[in-house]
Amino acid sequence: MRTSTRITAYFGPRGTFTEQAARAFTADAELVALPTIPDTIAAVRAGTAEFACVPLENSVEGAVSATMDTLAAAEPVIAVAEHVLPIRFSLLVRPGTDAADVRTVASHPHALAQVRGWLAANLPSAAERAATSTAAAAVAVLEGQFDAAITAPVAVEHYPLTVLATDIADRTDAVTRFLLLSKSGALPAPTGADRTSVIVVVEHRPGELAAMLTELALHGINLSRIESRPLAGRVGEYRFYLDFDGHIQEQRVGDALAALHRRSQDVRFLGSYAKADCVDSAVPAGVTDQDYDDSAAWLAGLRAGER
Amino acid sequence: MRTSTRITAYFGPRGTFTEQAARAFTADAELVALPTIPDTIAAVRAGTAEFACVPLENSVEGAVSATMDTLAAAEPVIAVAEHVLPIRFSLLVRPGTDAADVRTVASHPHALAQVRGWLAANLPSAAERAATSTAAAAVAVLEGQFDAAITAPVAVEHYPLTVLATDIADRTDAVTRFLLLSKSGALPAPTGADRTSVIVVVEHRPGELAAMLTELALHGINLSRIESRPLAGRVGEYRFYLDFDGHIQEQRVGDALAALHRRSQDVRFLGSYAKADCVDSAVPAGVTDQDYDDSAAWLAGLRAGER
Amino acid sequence: MRTSTRITAYFGPRGTFTEQAARAFTADAELVALPTIPDTIAAVRAGTAEFACVPLENSVEGAVSATMDTLAAAEPVIAVAEHVLPIRFSLLVRPGTDAADVRTVASHPHALAQVRGWLAANLPSAAERAATSTAAAAVAVLEGQFDAAITAPVAVEHYPLTVLATDIADRTDAVTRFLLLSKSGALPAPTGADRTSVIVVVEHRPGELAAMLTELALHGINLSRIESRPLAGRVGEYRFYLDFDGHIQEQRVGDALAALHRRSQDVRFLGSYAKADCVDSAVPAGVTDQDYDDSAAWLAGLRAGER
């Protein structure tokens, strides 16, 4: 299996933002594009790839449900890194095409939606055409189906097309967060600027979620993302995706996770990994590892009969 | 403006699930399809439509960020009804086309993703093609671009196509929740089985969200959905979308909303409306309207000097 | 009943700390000493006195259970003022008696306990003798039963005795807190430095008291005293005496009291009155009266259909 350890699967096709993220994660790995997010994660579960790169959330489109749902089911995999990619779009055409020649512009509907203002201002007479991905739009342009494609900047490295315009997104602050997933091996070491992700199933009764978040709060843990999803076939239960600051190797985080585990029928650890922003987590007074060591020593002494 | 009161704008094009939902909401209104979710909501804000029908969340694809983000900004509108539509797909072809003739199947990429298993089993050699919507796929089939379209069942009422197969979704439990939005007028009356939606901006510090959810819990309020989104340009603050049982005219709900309002820089009421499932909200002992009346009378008496 | 409005009953006998406190409360009222705390409070309930002065807690001896229990039962009375008296003791003898002549020293056992160090150092050969009160000790000295009495400084104003020593308490920081009770009439106006006292009966299950204190905390209310007492004959229920900063006329306090009222089978308001220390209560951001007015106006607008 030596070879497989050098492979990073990513949600393809080639030439998309996910490929850009996969390259950012693993400069020297062999990259393999797979057609769906479940396929990509399945490759890690099956051991045919060591890592999988998938999108988790987009600041414009929101959470990527396929990633969350695939992580929630079947064999656990964990995130070992995150990458936040600014979403920039390029307009690609066949060599020799001018703006005046562009009558059709193709892309994934989400990408079209994010450049609609630019298109209205710059190519007001061009018609929008859908593609299954930004890269598929590039291929279709290459094949002559459409005149221009809205793509990730990386696409131009894969297809013999020309960049007619770049940075054309209506919003310049859009980002997508990607995770690098792995099945086995050691956890990433704590860096002091880490994030932990979990999925927890919560009984649907007043106060139960509040109690869980209070557990986190009492451990000085700062939530950075929460998302609920109803559970098919299980009335009155919800699944929550939580991201929070800290690393499972920190005592406050481990202690809080153990508390969630006691309260929930089902809690799944999705990993502790360095935050993309590298901003150190603030650890409030009273919940540092030293505080935990002190209180554990105090308790052990009392239990042993020391006064 | 008499005419406008009879218009319901919906996120088009015609022939989609959103049109199906819009019909379910307002049997006698004139329906107008608009090209984007922001356009649809803007029509209500501008008064050119009395109601707007938009999707809020899909059990497979997750939350519809465009709806949430458009509701969060600009002039407030409120939800006056919700509708939960089972997501069923049909395969439409031009009259005379057989399954054996289908070499290309078009739809919105999300729809294609939801019938991929059926396609693999039933049309293994057909190639997927993207469209900007399920209805656009139907139009493209009509125009001869593709052989078949994956659409909402309602599409066949708009286009002279034939249903080659129906109920072809891989998951039979997929649903989409739609909201009917309005700008003005009275709130829907409480039914005993109501839901309230709010957007609240929360400072990003340990315990602040837990404190807010504890407010809800202490008022006996049952959360049914929560979703966080980072706020562009406001580091350390998050926006939360909350759905919970109860109606703003109930005292426990009004009291809890007022508490959120005091804690947050920004809380936006998105409406109280009958739940699609019509299941009465459980009101725990101690937080019924009678309990609130009793405690208010007790407090007023004490303040007036009664013992 | 004109006369009765000028009468303050106090827990006697004359010449005790309680008389000192009663004088501090009501310079111009007629003071009447009654033999027990229940008798004193009963006088207010019966209308034979307008006010009653009773001790509530002593920094050395702790809470005065008779006061708490009498306040908890029967017709409600409320505290309209508090007074904190530094506990100083004098040694009284008959004129002509020298320290060398003192062979017996009488006082209430609690008072004897508080000057034991001084007696050991200054009158090592004197024997302790009990009296039912510090004033009764003075009377007994006057009658020749004992040689010296440990009394409140005020006692010398009532009995023709001589002060042999004063400020003889072993601890110089001891204080007793007294309440001035009333049955009827308006509440004292808020001063900004107020205290509110309540008795609340709490079901004895995990989290119920924590929930009540969380209600106070979420209203920004600072607890300054809590004391539980089991309820005779009601297994699994406890009565709690709470003192906290703020005045019932403040909205945060009224709102918190109403919340306690909804949670408890039984909550009794014991008054809002100026704190003896005159230190303004800190009102955290978000729970000022202005914040309450703002949130109430916001809620009322929403309920009326404003957006």
Add this chain to the structure above:
Amino acid sequence: MRTSTRITAYFGPRGTFTEQAARAFTADAELVALPTIPDTIAAVRAGTAEFACVPLENSVEGAVSATMDTLAAAEPVIAVAEHVLPIRFSLLVRPGTDAADVRTVASHPHALAQVRGWLAANLPSAAERAATSTAAAAVAVLEGQFDAAITAPVAVEHYPLTVLATDIADRTDAVTRFLLLSKSGALPAPTGADRTSVIVVVEHRPGELAAMLTELALHGINLSRIESRPLAGRVGEYRFYLDFDGHIQEQRVGDALAALHRRSQDVRFLGSYAKADCVDSAVPAGVTDQDYDDSAAWLAGLRAGER
């Protein structure tokens, strides 16, 4: 030190309720009466007694501040047992004295207060006289100073007096709770019906005590007693005495104690011991030792890289 292990010091004098409790605790130990509660506890600290028996709270008089304050300061000692003694009073006279002969009745003022109704009904013309303890009253009767003494039933075993009446307390449900204190050695083994006592110093800010009680509540711990005392010389800090169900050897209790230790500048363990009522503590689902073992194993597995 063989001898000292056989000695139980108790707060005397002989013939009081505390002696009764001391006998109930330690049938075969040598009992030594000491004059004050601090003296009694000091004997254990000094090793001159193995155990100390002191009152902690009385259902009529409330908490015994001297016990709480002495436990809070200096070298820690812990409670190894509790005993709840029904408070019954006897009326003792010299042999030959009839009820008609009783003109003075002596006792500790607290005891007099608890039989006042009986005295009024049965000895209406007898005058009350104070003594420093119920036993001192018996001695004074023996010496002829007074005609009758209100005492603990045990007193008649020490003094050649006659029981003129017994069970004369106005309330028949009064009880006093006593603790048996020890300095060293193993903790009592858990019985399933245990109580744990702690003293914790809490910063005086809104929500801090609520947070501590929430820690207990989240660990499924049921509080049975709470009492605050201001801290002399430390403005804005309070000391709380807490009793709750469970034993420090239980994981939920140990974990909660460690959490208190992290939050507080100062927490003192006062012991885990069998409850006098022998009623098993209810351990809610999710916080049994098995739940703790499971969550700890789960956490350790995750940290070790298991999935």
